Amino acid sequence: MHAFDILGDPVRRRILELLADAELPAGSIASTIGAEFGISQPAVSQHLRVLRDNGFATVTVDGTRRLYAVAPAPLQEIDAWLDRYRKFWTNRLDALDTELRRGRRAAQRTPEDGPK
């Protein structure tokens, strides 16, 4: 299952939104999501498994609780995939900013970039 498929499901997206702000135990996620979407606790657990199995979340065991947290790698991959489209909504100065932000050391000068 591709990262985009994982995020295609609104329940999983919402779970990740909850986890964006703080780590949460499975039970807390299950009650929030269960209430919001009207689905059962096992359904939520299955979504958590998908998130785990695909690297979107990590778990730390705490007694009988499982604390879920965002694992950013696949999200960052998606961010990288979007790079090729940023030119459609980012102006030239923004693009330079982005280059710098990403730590590039030198930029290839294109003809029309040359001074005057």
Added chain:
Amino acid sequence: MHAFDILGDPVRRRILELLADAELPAGSIASTIGAEFGISQPAVSQHLRVLRDNGFATVTVDGTRRLYAVAPAPLQEIDAWLDRYRKFWTNRLDALDTELRRGRRAAQRTPEDGPK
């Protein structure tokens, strides 16, 4: 169908990759994709329809040809959704850069940001 679902399909993702560099007629897309994935022309046409219907592509009619081009809006929406996770892979200076890049006029100073 949510934007992430649209990108979940590898064929559609590849079509968008082709369109990232240049506009292309449906036929050219169909032969490239058909060869790469081993699917029929109607299959590709159906994917193009999904991309159109969901705002990922625009068409301009040119005689009997249809020229497809990227429509960036939904991609930008996804980019915006990712904002809440950028803190996981972006350092503080990068974050400032991003703020500036996005045109914010003022940043709320948090306690630990204060000088000294």
Added chain:
DNA sequence: TGTTCATATAAGTCATGACTGAAATAGTGG
């Protein structure tokens, strides 16, 4: 006008993934 490209639509099949209720696993505290 009739044939030929370029493309889209239609109808039907098939695989898959998102649920459900039931049951298993495993800490914790009396």
Added chain:
DNA sequence: CCACTATTTCAGTCATGACTTATATGAACA
């Protein structure tokens, strides 16, 4: 050790979306 709580796993159902082949649409041109 037993019961209770937290969570996962299992097995089965159902909806949906990604194909297929066949067919329709419609511009171009001889």
